Amino acid sequence: MTPSIQSISRRLASATRHPDRADQDAEIFAYAIKVLALNATALAGIIMFSWLLGSLHTTVIIWAAAFSLRLFAGGRHQSGPVICWVLTVGVFTMLGFLVNTFARAAGEYVLLITALGLVLALFTVVSSAPVTIPSKQFAPTKMRQLKMAAVAVVVFWATIALAPLHGIFEQPVLPLGITTGLVIQSLFILPVKFLPPTGHIGSRNT
Amino acid sequence: MKKALIVLLATSLLLIAQISAASACFVQWYEPEVPEAMK
Numbered sequence: 001m002t003p004s005i006q007s008i009s010r011r012l013a014s015a016t017r018h019p020d021r022a023d024q025d026a027e028i029f030a031y032a033i034k035v036l037a038l039n040a041t042a043l044a045g046i047i048m049f050s051w052l053l054g055s056l057h058t059t060v061i062i063w064a065a066a067f068s069l070r071l072f073a074g075g076r077h078q079s080g081p082v083i084c085w086v087l088t089v090g091v092f093t094m095l096g097f098l099v100n101t102f103a104r105a106a107g108e109y110v111l112l113i114t115a116l117g118l119v120l121a122l123f124t125v126v127s128s129a130p131v132t133i134p135s136k137q138f139a140p141t142k143m144r145q146l147k148m149a150a151v152a153v154v155v156f157w158a159t160i161a162l163a164p165l166h167g168i169f170e171q172p173v174l175p176l177g178i179t180t181g182l183v184i185q186s187l188f189i190l191p192v193k194f195l196p197p198t199g200h201i202g203s204r205n206t
Numbered sequence: 207m208k209k210a211l212i213v214l215l216a217t218s219l220l221l222i223a224q225i226s227a228a229s230a231c232f233v234q235w236y237e238p239e240v241p242e243a244m245k
Contacts (some may be wrong), residue, residue: 015209016216027241029216032223034238042234067234074230077237084236130230135240138230146230188235 005033038081045089050096058103058173059096065157065181066092069121073129073150075188091184099180103171110172117179118158124186125150131189157182 009029013022043063050059078084106113130146132138138146161175226232227244 012212012216012219015212024241024243028223028243029219031238031241031244032219032226035226035233036219036222038233038236070231070234071229076235077231078235081236084234088234132230133237133240135245136227136230137245150230 005030005037009033034081038085042085042088045085046092046096049089049093053093053097053100055093055096055100058100058177059092061174061177062095062099062181062184063092065178066185068157069125069150069153069182069185070188072146072153073125073185073189074131074146075185076131077133095180095184096177099173099176103173103176106172106176110175114161114175114179117183118154118161121154121182121186122151124189125154128189128191131191154182 006026009026010022012029013025016025046059046063047056050056078087125147129150130138130143157178161178165174222232223241223244226237227240231237
């Protein structure tokens with residue numbers, strides 16, 4: 001896969017730009033092709049599997065909410081593209097199916113679930129966003145802009161989730177899908193370590 | 207025609223690279239290293 005991406009990017013760089021910048025341009029094209037390939041194939045996998053499960057609409061709502069927040073807030077990363085692809089497709093397909101299945105059972109608690117989810121998303125964004133990879137170093141001004149953009153994303157989805165759209169959607173899949181997408185992305189923003197650091201166990205009580 | 211397609215593809219890829227490098231995270235749960243030329 002990587003040699004073919006490098007081959008395409010070198011060919012594009014030699015065809016479009018000055019020869020002295022060809023190496024740098026080829027790196028940029030290779031980066032963009034990897035980004036495009038990962039997102040496009042992951043979305044295609046999510047659409048295919050959720051369509052097979054009959055929960056396509058719900059899954060797309062969850063993906064749209066989570067992806068739009070991740071764009072500005074960032075989040076955890078996996079070590080390689082394959083495990084990332086499998087996790088992305090698996091988690092979003094599973095969540096879409098679960099929300100679709102349990103939407104009827106949510107009943108009168110939909111508003112409560114939505115409100116709690118939105119508060120959690122807003123709290124994590126304000127306290128921890130943005131989270132990014134080591135090779136991206138943003139200036140403090142840019143970090144503030146990303147945080148404010150992430151807050152705006154949560155507020156935008158909140159207005160849609162809390163709008164009186166019950167007449168259009170029979171089940172409350174829209175507010176529950178939006179809440180699920182924002183909450184799952186919020187969990188990946190939180191700076192939680194799964195293994196406690198050495199020598200700090202129980203230090204809060206001392 | 208071929209030249210126009212190459213320029214169109216290259217422009218689209220440059221736009222994707224710029225948005226990706228400017229965002230906190232444009233990719234789901236894995237992100238390639240940002241090229242030195244874009245830092």
